[in-house]
Amino acid sequence: MSGGTGDVVMGDVVMVRTGIYHDSVALMRVSKALTELPGTEVAIVAMATELNLALARDLRFDLPAAGPADLLVAIRGHDVETATRELDRQLAALSSSRTQAAAEQPPLTxxxxxxxxxxxxxxxxxxxxxxxxxxxxxxxxxxxxxxxxxxxxxxxxxxxxxxxxxxxxxxxxxxxxxxxxxxxxxxxxxxxxxxxxxxxxxxxxxxxxxxxxxxxxxxxxxxxxxxxxxxxxxxxxxxxxxxxxxxxxxxxxxxxxxxxxxxxxxxxxxxxxxxxxxxxxxxxxxxxxxxxxxxxxxxxxxLGRSVPEWPAWPGWSGKAVTGTVRGVYSGGTLCAEARLIVGRGEFVDYGDDAYTLGRAHPMIDPALRLEALAKAAPGDVVLMDVVLGHAADPDPAASFAHAIARCPATVVVALVGTEGDPQDLHRQAAALREAGASVFTSNAHAARHARDLT
Amino acid sequence: MITVGAGLLQEALEAQAVATTPVEWRPPLPGTADALARVLADPRRTAANERAVARLTSARPHLVGVRRASEVLDLDGRTFLHAGPPVDWERASGPMRGALIGATLLEGYAHDEDGARSLLESGGVRLEPCHGRRTVGPMAGVVSPSMWMFEVRDAEHGGLAYCSLNEGLGKVLRYGAYGPEVLDRLRWMDRVLGPVLSAAIALTGPIDLRALIAQALQMGDELHNRNRAATSLLLRELAPAVVDAAPERAAEVLRFVNGNDHFFLNAGMAAGKVSTDAARDVPGSSLVVAMARNGTDFGVQVSGLGDRWFTGPAGVPDGLYLGAYGPADANPDIGDSTITETSGLGGFAMAAAPAIVRFVGGEVSDAIAATRSMYEITLAEHPVYQIPGLGFRGTPVGIDVTLVARTGLLPVVNTGIAGRVAGTGQVGAGLVNPPAEAFTRALAALADSV
The missing domain is CATH 3.40.50.261 (Succinyl-CoA synthetase domains)
Structure with a gap:
């Protein structure tokens, strides 16, 4: 807002602004909003008609010259600054709301x-x-x-x-x-x-x-x-x-x-x-x-179709395997399948309700599984799934690579995804492999690999 | 594809170039989750609501007569009716007390204000809600035996409903004023207006209020805070018959009706009452059949719960004030005129009435937004009451308690504002928020009834 002249007298702000017009009902609402502020005793925001000027004078505001085409603002209180800011906000809202068409009601149910x-x-x-x-x-x-x-x-x-x-x-x-x-x-x-x-x-x-x-x-x-x-x-x-x-x-x-x-x-x-x-x-x-x-x-x-070799990127971590297989899963069925195949070890499905209360699914939020990787002991085998696709972590290999590289245990990954997935199956496999994991597109094969390591 | 819940899943669909309609979901009103689940799972609910709202929207109210309350409402033994849920003298607000004093004086049960007060204080007049007697009353809504009532009949389901005649604006009984000019006007209505209108309607035959309301909506009324078009239309229907029935009184009667833009309100309220009464008592239905205020409490009644009231404290309306009056002079919300909103008019039809948008925030877009938001909590769109500015979409009608709880959206209620002090009269008009607990209590009772 420009063109205003400010005049502060003992907690009073009186301004006359030119080039602004709003109808009296709109301005009554602004006056009301300002008067309701805790730091305001009284606020008049009105076109400077004789009537409104007289009203302000009755309240002993010290008024400069102003005419009916001017906007008169008279605020009294111990926090006139807040009121002035609110005034600017309200007037800006008035100007913009006129140009806005009635918005569609978004559905609530x-x-x-x-x-x-x-x-x-x-x-x-x-x-x-x-x-x-x-x-x-x-x-x-x-x-x-x-x-x-x-x-x-x-x-x-x-x-x-x-x-x-x-x-x-x-x-x-x-x-x-x-x-x-x-x-x-x-x-x-x-x-x-x-x-x-x-x-x-x-x-x-x-x-x-x-x-x-x-x-x-x-x-x-x-x-x-x-x-x-x-x-x-x-x-x-x-x-x-x-x-x-x-x-x-x-x-x-x-x-x-x-x-x-x-x-x-x-x-x-x-x-x-x-x-x-x-x-x-x-x-x-x-x-x-x-x-x-x-x-x-x-x-x-x-269907009469041939069965291919399921893509896998096995590797030798160089780490001794002496401990247990730790299943660190985000998918419940994948976890159950792996547990059945391995037949021993400790398996946790971090997608279970018990772990998702108040936090995102482990396919989105890797935090709990990162902790599990960090806690694995030397000699253990960590068997985990990484699931690609829509709505999953946009780059799970980036989330896990560091933790896998630092993990004292051998890491085996079941990488569930397709070549069309937004995360890019091959790039993910390469990054996980680079971090030191053995990677299988078949969860069953990954589980057998982990079982056979121990 | 409609998505409700996690933004991530909606984004995943957008990434696949799927057109989605996201629901702007929010948790239900606090403490309602269990009751909601039980009520929503009630196997009767869907069919019950369909039946109840169909009865509400298929009602065909006709103005069939103007008759004395004593003839039709069984007010023997000094009974007065009042607006809203039950209230006694002790809890009655200023304007309610003022109207009761005025009615006591009008009926001659006391000779002065003090006498009236002590009679009312001692329980010498029995007080009952209008709603329990097929009646609605604006503001204080006090009905005493000598008053003349509009009689409205539902040609579809055969019900009857009543509402008193509108006295005009300013210092009037319904706003709690009871001075000499108020009583003089009521006596004139008793002596002249009532008998003349009664005779006129005997000549016109039933007047189709449903058709009249539909036309008035298309002429800029929302039928609660604006009744200018509807009053004009009613006057056109009545004028020749008034002249025929009482040539020597016609001018003063027509001048009185013409001088009050809200004259139609009371007939429209009776039309709303007879329509919502048609939807009562459908077991399992969560449809609101009455919203009403007595100046102390805001109450609702629900189709599946008989005539039980569910109440919360009446709020003070947010509005614009007459003359030097301000919010400090306002009484909490009062009157049965919320029957208009209950039947899909008033605040729900705000988009039809751009001339009075200042009550809802000052812009036409606010009025349209108010109406549009009410489709979120209603079960149907009215087949006959349409809004030209919304492409002749039917008004939102049939408030569902479960939808109120789910969305947290409360009905938009337009209202007049009565002065706090008995005898003051009207001080303004505006909008009021019903208390959420009236609806959540009704929901809890529905859950208990499953």
Whole structure:
């Protein structure tokens, strides 16, 4: 604001500003805002009409000459400086608000957002609030991926029953990955389009299978996550059954891979009946009945395609191996698979709820795993996963290279990703190898390597 | 694709060139998470709300008569009705007491102010909320037996609702004034206005208030703080019949109606009441069927919870003041006129009324933003009440308690401001924030009812 003349008298500020006009209602609001400041006793911001000048004179303000085209400001108080700053802010806001069109109201709920065209809803609010948003999606007839964990199993069942009524798919809760028509939701690798459809009760399990398929030159149609509890007795495979049927109806899907922990018997029966009724062949990758790499190979063979050597960059750390295998994982299924293969040692899934309370997922925030690397003892083997793809750490090798290089233990990395991933699989592998780790694109191979070292 | 939650996941979609609609999510009102989850999981809720809001928006209020309160409201044994949730003399605010004193004098239950006070203090007049008697009253909303009432009938569901006749602005009973000029005007209304309007409406037959309100919205009214168009339209409907019914009184009656831009408000309130009453008592529904203030408490009623009130302290409106009055002279929020907002008008239809935008912040864009924000907490868009400036979008209607709790957005309420001291009258007009606890208490009760 320029063109003002300041005149401070015993806690009074009187200014006359020219070239500014605002209507009286707008200025009443400014006066009110200034008067409400703790350091202000009274403030008059008004056009300098006779009436307003008289008002100010009645309050014993010492006024310079001014006319109705001038803006009169008279402020009294012990902190007139704050009031003057607020005056400038208010007047600036008045000038800009006139030129602004009425802004669109952003949607505050999924229900409101669903008034606009949409195909899918992705929910990742804190678990206790996720049910409301997911319910909105289902009731709007939209498929929903619930990335959030911490939704009770009762609500999961309710949500999935409602979804059956509305004929939509609920992916999750605690669904880490999905790929729908080439679009990755949550943690998802960049995959080429192709004939394999996945139904996955395990996020990192699905990432391992699809990444290996991609490395073998075979793409996917869709990856439909269902959430880790879908095949429990309580949920009974409600989403798995729906997802299987959806992929069966999808002309682009020639083969379905079902990735899960071994299902509860009730769910296994329900799913088994559906699998038997499908036209599309189904390969099951059930953890414990085989590993994810074997299931991927089985899928390739079912398609009549050859199984390649899975890329690996093994090395000799030069460090003696005398201690235990320490699994330092970000993916729950990868951790479980490795534990089964190694058969001993200490395995921690840092993606578990217990470690993600109040902090980001270890695929994004490496802090806890960096600590674990630093604490490993000489003679140990650290077996860890590094998962690439959308939403994951943009350069995990850079995050871990220093810690791996300084780690007194031998480090073996399962690097889950594709050549299309934004992090660049080969650059990541080279950097991890450079830091001294042995790197495998197959988690099972990495685990066997670690096992065989000890 | 709609995303709600972590920005990182939304960014990952944008990196894939996917068009996203991010939800501006915020945690629900403090302490409501458990109740929300229980209410949202209630299998009855969705269908119940659909049914309740369909009844609200399909109501077809018609002005069918003007009748004495004593004839239609069963006010025997010295009963007065008042605005808002239940309140007694002890807790009644200045303007409520003033209006009760005025009504006591009007009915001849006492001969002077002191007599009226002691009668009311001793419980000599029974006080009941208007809402429990199919009635609404603006500001203090005091209804006494001799008053004439608009009678509004819902041609769709058959309900009836009542509201007193509007006295005008300034020193009037509903704002708590009870001086001689106030009582003189009420006696004239009793003697002349009521009987003439009653006879006129007998001649016109039912007047379709739904159609009239729809037109008034398109003429710049929001039907709470601006009723200029609606009053004009009603006057056009009534004038010939008033002349036919009472040629010798027609000029003074029409002059009175014409002199008060808010004359229609009371008929519109009865229209709102009969519509929201149609939506009552649907088990499991979280739809708000009444918001009302008695000058002390702000109360809401919910379709699935019968006639229970859920209250919080009434706030002092934020507004513009008449003459030398200021916020220190203002009484906390008062009146049943929030039935307009409850039925999708008033503050909810602010975008239709650019002429009065100064009440919501001074700019037309603020009025539009106020209306747009209310779509976030309502279940429907009104099929007939439309806003030209929003591309004839229906007004947001049907406040859902769960949406209020989830978004933390409280209903936008336009209101007149009554003077704090009994007898003062109106001191201003503006906006008021309802207390969040009225809604969170209703939500808790819904959770208990699951």
């Amino acid at each position: 999924t229900r409101s957002a669903a008034r606009r065209p949409a195909d899918v809803v992705l929910v990742s609010v804190p678990g206790e609030h996720a049910f409301a948003e997911a319910l909105d999606a289902v009731q709007s007839g939209l498929p929903v991926m619930v990335f959030s964990d911490g939704v009770s199993v009762e609500r999961e069942v309710l949500l999935k029953r409602l979804a059956d009524e509305r004929d939509v798919l609920v992916m999750g809760p605690d669904c880490g990955t999905a790929v729908i028509a080439g679009v990755g939701l949550g943690f998802a690798n960049v995959l080429r389009p192709g004939p394999v459809g996945l139904v996955a009760a395990s996020g990192t399990g699905a990432q391992q299978v699809t990444s290996l398929l991609d490395l073998a030159g075979t793409g996917v149609s869709h990856v439909l996550g269902v959430g880790g509890r879908d095949l429990s007795a309580e949920v009974g495979g409600l989403s798995t059954v729906r997802a299987l049927r959806m992929l069966d109806d999808d002309p682009a899907t020639e083969l379905i891979v079902l990735v899960s922990k071994p299902p509860a018997p009730e769910a296994a029966r329900a799913v088994g009946e559906v699998v038997a009724s499908l036209r599309t062949p189904v390969v099951s990758a059930l953890l414990g009945e085989g590993d994810l790499t074997e299931a991927t190979e089985q899928a390739l063979r079912a």
